[in-house]
Amino acid sequence: MTCVESNLKRSDPLKIIASSTGAVSRFQTNAGDVYQIQARVLPFLIGFVYLVPIEGGWALIDSGSGELNSNADIESGFQVVRDEFDASFRVEKIRHIILTHAHIDHFGGASEWSRRTGAGIWIHAFESRLVSAYDACARVENMRYVQYLLESGVASEDVQPILGGFGFKPGRADQAPVSRKLYGGEEIYGMKFFYLPGHSAGHVAILFGDALISGDLLLSKTLSQVWPARMVPQTGALNYVFSLKELERIAIAFEERFGKKLTVLPAHEEPITDIPCRVETALRSMERRNQRLLKILCEADAPLCLAEIARQMYWNGRPNREFFALSDVGCRVELLLQLGILEIVDSERLTNETPVLRYKALLSDAETAENTIQQVVRMYLARNNPDTI
Numbered sequence: 423m424t425c426v427e428s429n430l431k432r433s434d435p436l437k438i439i440a441s442s443t444g445a446v447s448r449f450q451t452n453a454g455d456v457y458q459i460q461a462r463v464l465p466f467l468i469g470f471v472y473l474v475p476i477e478g479g480w481a482l483i484d485s486g487s488g489e490l491n492s493n494a495d496i497e498s499g500f501q502v503v504r505d506e507f508d509a510s511f512r513v514e515k516i517r518h519i520i521l522t523h524a525h526i527d528h529f530g531g532a533s534e535w536s537r538r539t540g541a542g543i544w545i546h547a548f549e550s551r552l553v554s555a556y557d558a559c560a561r562v563e564n565m566r567y568v569q570y571l572l573e574s575g576v577a578s579e580d581v582q583p584i585l586g587g588f589g590f591k592p593g594r595a596d597q598a599p600v601s602r603k604l605y606g607g608e609e610i611y612g613m614k615f616f617y618l619p620g621h622s623a624g625h626v627a628i629l630f631g632d633a634l635i636s637g638d639l640l641l642s643k644t645l646s647q648v649w650p651a652r653m654v655p656q657t658g659a660l661n662y663v664f665s666l667k668e669l670e671r672i673a674i675a676f677e678e679r680f681g682k683k684l685t686v687l688p689a690h691e692e693p694i695t696d697i698p699c700r701v702e703t704a705l706r707s708m709e710r711r712n713q714r715l716l717k718i719l720c721e722a723d724a725p726l727c728l729a730e731i732a733r734q735m736y737w738n739g740r741p742n743r744e745f746f747a748l749s750d751v752g753c754r755v756e757l758l759l760q761l762g763i764l765e766i767v768d769s770e771r772l773t774n775e776t777p778v779l780r781y782k783a784l785l786s787d788a789e790t791a792e793n794t795i796q797q798v799v800r801m802y803l804a805r806n807n808p809d810t811i
């Protein structure tokens with residue numbers, strides 16, 4: 423079998439070798455070879471799982487969705503690893519399944535791979551119940567989401583179709599016991615774990631050699647989904663920006679210490695080699711969206727609810743995206759409220775029967791709004807200033 427040298431930029435610090443089909447890539451880190459296996463995890467989404475060499479075998483990082491061809495794609499990826507790269511690889515040598523976070527495209531396959539390999543499942547403590555008690559979590563969270571949608575101004579008859587499009591429902595994923603809860607800061611088998619919440623409540627990234635396997639923390643092209651912290655505690659724009667700045671700090675510290683660039687290996691899209699630059703462009707994209715939202719509110723004849731703002735910003739008629747649009751707008755509105763740039767109007771009229779929250783910008787002109795993301799960055803820098811007593 424032949425291997426094709428991938429033609430990535432010459433400055434890439436990691437040597438990357440793609441398999442003959444392109445479905446598997448070998449990343450030669452300075453701690454050992456890591457394999458990236460591609461799978462169709464959702465109808466509209468390709469994802470990656472990673473094999474990391476550890477003492478006595480392998481760790482599988484993320485597990486696909488367990489839906490569509492996800493398990494089959496991963497299985498054929500394992501075969502490619504064995505046929506084209508490492509004849510000693512066996513599925514049974516997977517000793518641990520480590521989840522970057524408990525979104526379905528990352529953990530839905532965990533129970534199946536755990537059964538087939540005997541490997542235990544590791545995940546951050548904050549998301550361990552999502553893996554071990556998915557059905558109960560889905561029931562409770564959906565009640566919270568119903569309230570959120572009603573407050574957003576979604577008509578009551580549209581609530582269930584929108585939640586159905588999102589698909590966080592009991593029975594969707596097989597529940598499985600968690601063998602180890604992570605907290606961040608662990609160093610195990612040459613892997614170092616960082617707790618970086620925002621995209622999810624218990625998101626971790628895993629440093630192995632000069633690669634950081636980073637789940638959905640930062641993608642090379644698109645902005646990661648962020649939820650309002652009011653809906654999913656420990657997420658929200660503030661936590662997400664803090665985690666991006668923390669990622670940038672880790673990348674800079676790594677380069678200073680080892681004289682080598684760190685490469686981010688995300689769960690979707692391309693590897694990222696210039697981390698500070700990508701963090702900067704992601705923060706700028708977040709700011710552009712915040713300014714667009716402020717402009718919509720400033721130009722509106724009357725205060726708007728989240729559903730009305732989302733319709734102007736994103737609505738594209740695809741029901742399975744409505745929940746994502748409302749979450750995206752919700753996390754931005756939450757931040758702007760926190761920063762004192764918006765207010766909720768008519769609060770005295772709110773009742774359980776008429777819970778719709780309407781927002782108004784406390785600005786005469788959106789152009790005068792100070793860079794909102796930079797306000798959050800300033801908080802991060804102040805909190806992490808080593809000169810502070």
Ligand SMILES: [Zn+2]
Nearest residue numbers: 523525621638
């Ligand atoms: Zn995710």
Ligand SMILES: [Zn+2]
Nearest residue numbers: 525527638689
């Ligand atoms: Zn994902």
